[in-house]
Amino acid sequence: MRMSRTIHVVDDDDLARDVIASLVATLPGVAVSAWDSAERFLTAARDGAAPGVVLLDLNMPGLSGNEALRAFDHRRFPAIIVSGQGQITSAVEALKRGAIDFIEKPFTLEKLLGPLKIAFDLLDRNLAEERQSDRERDRLETLSEREVEILALLVNGLTNREVAEKLGLSVRTVESHRARIMLKLDVSSFAEAIRLAVLAGIETPG
Template structure:
């Protein structure tokens, strides 16, 4: 395990690189930092196995483009996407691309460390990398039709207000359905709910 505890931080903001590096080093991780995606891709082939913290909005190549290139090259290191814009549609694309999680900046230490532990679980035990299709479909089976419709809106990357408009209900009602479906699925974060939806093959259309 010791050799796999490296975190690669890819972020064009020096302040983020410094603060996250300090936080992670004091938590027992090895840390490597890169000022943009191009710099990381140049070093990726020889990089120590570990977890990638990948910022979405960067000059040259954005985080999603870097993620796509890593997938193309067959780099199997788990990715946690960092976004400072609350952009759910971006997070959906990242999750579909295989990201372990997405975190909004500024992030809390506990949230980041929990995501990193999930990332290393994936790295160490690829068998558990994804929820099985059958299990995911079984879990979705407990949802009402309306909750499925709300989840489908989330899969599209839509905010609550857009989902409410599409379904002809109030944003508050969407919030209630969203809370209910997450409780039934036994998840605490949107990324976990999306992971189950993707595993079950739930599409944004239909």
């Protein structure tokens, strides 16, 4: 395990929660947070809890594990279901809702290592993509409102002439905006500008 890993244990059973938290706390470089309900974990996740792998029980009073899976961001909180025997149907449903794996209680640390590696690798990729998107958005913020509007239309496949007609501009004005967009984004081709816009999730006007 690398440093600065976070594992969130979500289980209403005090004993099970403590056992699982103590088990994963033996992993080097891992910080463990324990939650006695899905509701409390979801509140913490919305309030800025550290991204990490969630070890999630299925059968909990209030919000169940499967209901919780609908509510949190799987890109920042990939989930592994850890629950009791006889819950295969619920486990299959959880996997369909985005859980990484299902492990029956009780389990050994060795049983958990494989799914944890998969989940942390996925989390690393997701966070790297998120940081890349943030960098692209920062570059796009140098554009004017009109330039963003034109870029979004071009991302949507419109030609210079079609953009000009839609916005009531001349083709030469659109071409001038394209040149300034490339200059501000510091790209050598407009295809690269389009790529940046797509990575940043630029909205296409209706």
